[in-house]
Amino acid sequence: MPTKIEKDVISGRDTTGHEWDGIRELNTPLPKWWVYVYLATIVWALGMFVLYPAIPLGTRATTGLLGFSSRAQAMAGFQEMNALHATQMQEIGRMSFADIEKNHDLMEVALTAGRITFANNCQPCHGPNGEGRIGYPALDTDVWRWGGSLDAIQQTITHGIRSADPDARNSQMPNFGGDKLLTPAQIEDVADYVMTLYGKAKTGVDTSAGEKLFGDNCAPCHGAKAEGNRDVGAPPLASRVHLYGDSRAAVVAQITHPRMGVMPNWNHRLSPATIKAVALYVHSLGGGE
Amino acid sequence: MNVSHPKPEADVAPPTSLYANRVRVYPKAVDGPVRRVKWLVLVLCLGVYYAVPWLRWNRGPDAPHQAVLLDLWNERFYFFNVELWPQDIWFLTGILVLSAVSLFLVTSLFGRLWCGYSCPQTVWTDLFMLVERKIEGDRNERIRRDRGPLTFDKAWRKIAKHAAWLFIAFWTGGAWVMYYTDAPTFVHDFWTGHASTSGYVFTLLLTATTYLLAGWAREQVCTYMCPWPRFQSAMLDENTFVVTYEAWRGEPRGHGKRLAAAATAAAPLGDCVDCNACVHVCPTGIDIRDGLQLECIGCGLCIDACNHVMAKTGSTPWLITWDTVARQTAKKSGVNPSLGLLRPRTLIYLAVLAIGSIAILTGLMLRSTIGLTVAHDRAPLYALLEDGGVRDGYTLGFVNKTPRAADFELSVVGLPGAKLILSEISPKPETTATVPMPADQLRTLRVLVQAQPDHLVAGRESFDFVLRNRETGAKTTYHALFMGPVSHDR
Numbered sequence: 001m002p003t004k005i006e007k008d009v010i011s012g013r014d015t016t017g018h019e020w021d022g023i024r025e026l027n028t029p030l031p032k033w034w035v036y037v038y039l040a041t042i043v044w045a046l047g048m049f050v051l052y053p054a055i056p057l058g059t060r061a062t063t064g065l066l067g068f069s070s071r072a073q074a075m076a077g078f079q080e081m082n083a084l085h086a087t088q089m090q091e092i093g094r095m096s097f098a099d100i101e102k103n104h105d106l107m108e109v110a111l112t113a114g115r116i117t118f119a120n121n122c123q124p125c126h127g128p129n130g131e132g133r134i135g136y137p138a139l140d141t142d143v144w145r146w147g148g149s150l151d152a153i154q155q156t157i158t159h160g161i162r163s164a165d166p167d168a169r170n171s172q173m174p175n176f177g178g179d180k181l182l183t184p185a186q187i188e189d190v191a192d193y194v195m196t197l198y199g200k201a202k203t204g205v206d207t208s209a210g211e212k213l214f215g216d217n218c219a220p221c222h223g224a225k226a227e228g229n230r231d232v233g234a235p236p237l238a239s240r241v242h243l244y245g246d247s248r249a250a251v252v253a254q255i256t257h258p259r260m261g262v263m264p265n266w267n268h269r270l271s272p273a274t275i276k277a278v279a280l281y282v283h284s285l286g287g288g289e
Numbered sequence: 290m291n292v293s294h295p296k297p298e299a300d301v302a303p304p305t306s307l308y309a310n311r312v313r314v315y316p317k318a319v320d321g322p323v324r325r326v327k328w329l330v331l332v333l334c335l336g337v338y339y340a341v342p343w344l345r346w347n348r349g350p351d352a353p354h355q356a357v358l359l360d361l362w363n364e365r366f367y368f369f370n371v372e373l374w375p376q377d378i379w380f381l382t383g384i385l386v387l388s389a390v391s392l393f394l395v396t397s398l399f400g401r402l403w404c405g406y407s408c409p410q411t412v413w414t415d416l417f418m419l420v421e422r423k424i425e426g427d428r429n430e431r432i433r434r435d436r437g438p439l440t441f442d443k444a445w446r447k448i449a450k451h452a453a454w455l456f457i458a459f460w461t462g463g464a465w466v467m468y469y470t471d472a473p474t475f476v477h478d479f480w481t482g483h484a485s486t487s488g489y490v491f492t493l494l495l496t497a498t499t500y501l502l503a504g505w506a507r508e509q510v511c512t513y514m515c516p517w518p519r520f521q522s523a524m525l526d527e528n529t530f531v532v533t534y535e536a537w538r539g540e541p542r543g544h545g546k547r548l549a550a551a552a553t554a555a556a557p558l559g560d561c562v563d564c565n566a567c568v569h570v571c572p573t574g575i576d577i578r579d580g581l582q583l584e585c586i587g588c589g590l591c592i593d594a595c596n597h598v599m600a601k602t603g604s605t606p607w608l609i610t611w612d613t614v615a616r617q618t619a620k621k622s623g624v625n626p627s628l629g630l631l632r633p634r635t636l637i638y639l640a641v642l643a644i645g646s647i648a649i650l651t652g653l654m655l656r657s658t659i660g661l662t663v664a665h666d667r668a669p670l671y672a673l674l675e676d677g678g679v680r681d682g683y684t685l686g687f688v689n690k691t692p693r694a695a696d697f698e699l700s701v702v703g704l705p706g707a708k709l710i711l712s713e714i715s716p717k718p719e720t721t722a723t724v725p726m727p728a729d730q731l732r733t734l735r736v737l738v739q740a741q742p743d744h745l746v747a748g749r750e751s752f753d754f755v756l757r758n759r760e761t762g763a764k765t766t767y768h769a770l771f772m773g774p775v776s777h778d779r
Contacts, residue, residue: 029309031513131669140672141680199677239675284712286672286682286737 085109093273097150100280107280114281117274121266122282130285134245135261140286143241145233148289152230154279158272160265161233168265171233173221177256182217184256190214191251197226197238200246313435314508314574316418317428317566321593330406331415339460342467346370349692351728359469365729371653372729374690376660383649387642394638396524398630399611400531404517405588410510413461413503414572417454424450428569454504455496462495508573511586518583525581527614528629532587534567534578534609535560537621542578560604567591567609577609659697659763660688660731661756670772679773680710680739687734687756689726695760697724701738703752704771710737726758738771748775 006015008026015024048054052064063069088109092100100106119128125136132138137145146156146169159167176182182190186209193210195201215224221234228236235243243261244254266275282288344356346369353360358367366373366381373380395402405411425431425446434443466488467475478484479492502510511518525531539561561578568576570591573584577591595609619626666682674680687697700721701707708718711734715722718739726732742750754767 029306031509032308032310033509034513035308127669129666129668131672138669138672140669140682141674143675236675240677241673241675286680286710286712288712 085113089113089271089273089277092276093271097154097276097280100276110277110280111284113274114277114279114284117270117278118281121270122278125263130282130287135243135259137243137261138241138287139282141241142287142289143236143239144230144287144289145228145235145243147230148283148287150279150283150288153282153288154275156263157270157275157278157282158265158267161263162260163262163265165265165267169233171221171260173234173258173260174217175258176217182213182255186213187252187255190218190255191248194218194226194237194251195246195248198240198242198246311509312574314572315428315431315569316572316574316590317569317594318422319570319590319593319597321596323589323593327406327415327588327590331412334407334409334412335416339464342464342472348372352692353471355471357468358471361469372690374688374731376688377656380649380653383645383652387645387649390638390642390645393524394635394642396521397526397529397634397638400525400529401518401521401585401587404511404521404586408586410502410515411572411586411588413457413499414507416457417503417507418572420453420457421450424453451504454500458496458499458503459492461499462492462497465495466491508584511573512584518586522583524634526632526634527618528632530611530613531581532577532585532589532592532609533612533614533617534580535607535612535617535620536578537617538605539578539608560599560602560608562598562602564598566594566598570594581614657763657765658690658761659756659758659765660686660690661754661765661767662686662688663754663767663769665770665772671774673774674739676741678739678741679745679771680737681771681773683736683738683754683769685734685736685754687724687726687732689728689730689732689758691758691761691763692728693760694728695726695758697726698722698757698759699724699736700755700757701752702755702766704738704740704742704750707738707740707752707771710739711735712737740771742771742773745771745773745775748773 006017006024007013008015008024011026014027016027018025050064051066052068053061054064055062088106092106092110092113095103095106100110118126118130122130126132126139127136130139132140137143142148144152146152146161156169159165159169161169162171174181177184177187189207189210190213191210192201192205193207193214196207201207214226218226218237221229221232222237223229223234226237228234228239240246242250244250244259266278270278341357342355345354346356346367347354348367352372353367355367356369358365360367364375366377392403421431425434434446437443463476463479470485470488475484475488479488506514539559541559542561542563543558544562544564565576567578568574568591570593571577572588572590573586575582575584577585589611592607592609592611596606599606599608613629615629616626662685664684664686666684670681672680672682685699689695689697698721699709699711701709708720709722710716710718711722711724713734714724722736724732724734750771750773752769752771754769755764756766757764
C-alpha cells in the first residue's frame with residue numbers, strides 16, 4: 001500500500017503514492033462505466049458458456065442449453081446440399097451427354113461432382129489433374145488407348161480395363177521375350193526401329209531388320225504406320241507419349257515382358273450418374289475428343 | 290529487545306478510488322462567430338450525410354441509378370461517374386491514406402479542427418445537445434431539474450428528449466444503410482417489411498450506437514475511447530494554431546473590486562475575471578486556462594463565451610483565442626512575431642499530399658476499361674501431345690469494365706505457331722480466339738495454348754497474351770510463361 005498520497009505540483013492532481021526512481025504516477029482512475037462494460041462482457045461470456053458447448057470433457061464437451069453443434073450444423077448443410085443436388089444428379093443420369101453439355105447449370109454440377117469424385121478415386125493413379133505417370137495414362141493429352149470421346153471414357157470408367165467385369169475392355173500383348181516368340185537380338189532390332197517412329201533413334205543405325213520384324217509381329221495390332229488401334233487398345237507407337245517410357249531400355253522391356261495395366265471397373269462403387277459426371281470432368285481436362 | 294514498531298495504519302494513506310464517477314457536463318448555450326461557423330459546418334456535414342443517398346445518377350439501363358452506392362453484393366462501388374471494381378480497391382486505400390495525411394497537415398497547422406468541427410462524434414453530439422437544450426432548457430435549468438425530484442414536468446421532458454434522440458439516431462442509422470442499397474427501394478421495403486435482415490440489423494445497430502454515443506457517451510468517447518487525442522500531440526508543435534488562453538494578460542485572475550484593486554497598482558489584476566464562462570460552455574467540461582490538454586477538442590466555443598465577457602468588462606477581446614505557443618511566449622515579453630505556417634513538418638505533409646493526390650488522379654484517369662489476369666496451371670505444368678507438341682493450360686480472367694457488351698479478341702504474341710483452345714467457346718484450335726464479353730462483367734475461362742516450340746531452354750519460354758476489345762480498341766497484354774520438357778529438341 002502507498003504510504004503517502006501527494007499532490008502533483010504541476011497538475012494539482014493526486015499521485016498514486018508509488019514512487020519509482022523519483023517519478024510519481026498520477027492517479028487517473030478508470031471511469032466507472034468502463035468497469036461496467038468490462039463486467040458486462042464477463043456476463044456475456046458466462047452466457048455463452050451456458051448456451052453453447054464450452055468445457056471440454058476428454059472426447060466430448062458440455063453440450064450447452066441451445067444444443068448447438070458445429071458438426072451437426074455441417075451435416076445439416078451437407079444433407080441440404082445433397083438433397084439439392086440429388087435431383088440434378090438424377091437428371092444427369094437420365095440425360096444424354098449432348099443434352100447435359102447444353103445445360104449450363106447441370107454442366108457445372110457435373111464438373112464439380114466429377115472433380116471431387118476424381119480426386120477421391122482416380123487421382124492416386126492418374127494424378128491430381130489427370131497428368132498420369134509411367135504406367136498410368138495421362139488423361140489430359142490427345143493420346144488415347146481406347147478412345148477419348150465421352151462415350152468411350154464412360155465405358156472405360158464403368159467397366160474398367162482388364163478388370164473382373166465381364167464387359168471390361170480387354171486385350172493382351174504377346175509375351176515376345178518370355179514366350180520366346182522373338183530372340184533378344186530381334187527384340188533389340190524392333191526397339192531400334194520403333195524409336196525411329198518418334199524421333200528418338202540414334203543416327204546411323206540400320207533399322208531395316210527391325211522394320212520387317214515390326215511388320216510381321218507388331219503391325220497387326222499397332223498398325224502398319226504404328227498409328228495404334230483403339231478397338232484392341234493398342235497404343236500408337238509413332239507418338240511422343242509412351243505409357244511405359246520412351247527410352248530404348250523401356251521399349252525393349254515392354255516387348256520382352258509386356259506390362260499391361262489394370263483399371264478397376266467403377267460400376268460397383270459409383271452410380272451411373274456419378275460415372276457420367278467423372279467422364280465429363282475427364283473429358284474437360286484437355287484431351288477430350 | 291524492545292523495538293517499537295510503528296503502527297501499520299499510520300503509514301497507510303487513505304484509500305484512493307480506483308474508479309471515477311462520471312462528472313456530468315452541462316454545456317451552456319453560447320453565440321458568436323465560432324459557434325456560427327460550427328453550426329454551418331454541422332448543417333453542411335449532416336446535409337451531405339442525409340441527402341447523398343438520394344442523389345440519382347443515370348448510368349444506363351443495367352446499372353444502379355444511385356449517385357453514391359457501395360454495392361457490396363455485386364462488388365461495385367459507384368461515386369458519380371466513377372465506378373470502382375474490387376481490383377480498384379487501392380483507390381479507396383489511397384484516399385484513406387490521403388485523408389490521414391490531410392488530417393496530419395491540418396492538425397499541425399491549426400490544431401484539432403477535425404475533432405472540434407467535423408468529427409461525426411462532435412457533429413451528432415452537438416445536434417443532440419441542441420435538442421436537449423430545446424426541450425430541457427439551458428445549463429442552469431437542466432442542472433436544477435436533474436437535482437430536483439421527479440415531477441411530471443421533468444418526466445415528460447426526459448421522455449420527449451430521448452424520443453427525439455432515438456428518432457434522429459434511427460434516421461442516421463437508416464441513412465447509413467442507404468449508402469449500401471438503393472435508397473427509395475430500401476425505404477419502401479423497410480416499411481413494408483420486405484427489407485433484408487442485414488438491412489434491419491444494421492439500421493438497428495447504427496440507431497443504437499448513434500443514440501448511445503451522441504446521447505449518453507458524448508465527451509467520454511473523446512476522452513476514453515478515441516485513439517486520436519492520444520497521438521495527435523505528435524502532429525502539434527509550438528507553431529501550431531491551437532485554442533489558447535492568453536495567460537500573460539489574463540493572470541492573475543480575479544473579480545469583484547477590480548477597479549479598486551487596479552487602482553492600487555500594487556497587485557494589478559489580469560483581464561480574466563474568473564467567471565468560468567469558458568468552462569460552462571465547454572462540451573468536454575474542461576478549463577482551457579489549464580493549458581493545452583488531451584480532452585480539448587479545439588472547438589473554440591470558449592472563445593465566443595469569453596469574448597462576451599470581455600465586451601462586458603470593457604477589456605480587449607480574444608483573451609481566449611487561436612494562437613501558437615511560440616507567439617504566446619513572445620507576446621509575454623511584448624514582441625509580436627509572425628506566423629510560422631511553413632515549416633519542415635507542414636511542407637513534408639504538403640508534399641506527401643500533393644504527390645499522393647497526383648498519383649491517385651493519374652491512376653484514376655489512366656484506369657483501363659479492359660482487364661486480363663492469367664494463372665498457369667500448377668499441375669500438370671504441361672501436357673505432351675502425340676505429335677510432339679506441348680500444351681499448357683491457363684485460367685484467364687477477362688474483365689469488361691465498360692457498360693456495353695463487346696467481343697474481345699485474344700491472341701498470343703511471341704510463341705510461333707501457337708494455337709488457342711477455349712473449350713467452352715470454340716474447342717477448335719485457332720490463332721485468335723473471340724471471347725464474347727457481357728457488359729460490366731468479369732469472366733473466367735480455361736485456355737489451352739498449344740505449340741511446337743523449337744527449343745525450350747530450361748523448359749520454358751515467355752510470351753504475351755494480348756487482349757483487345759473489338760468495339761473500343763482498348764488493349765492489354767499479360768506476360769506469361771509457356772512450360773515444356775527441358776531441352777525439348779526436335
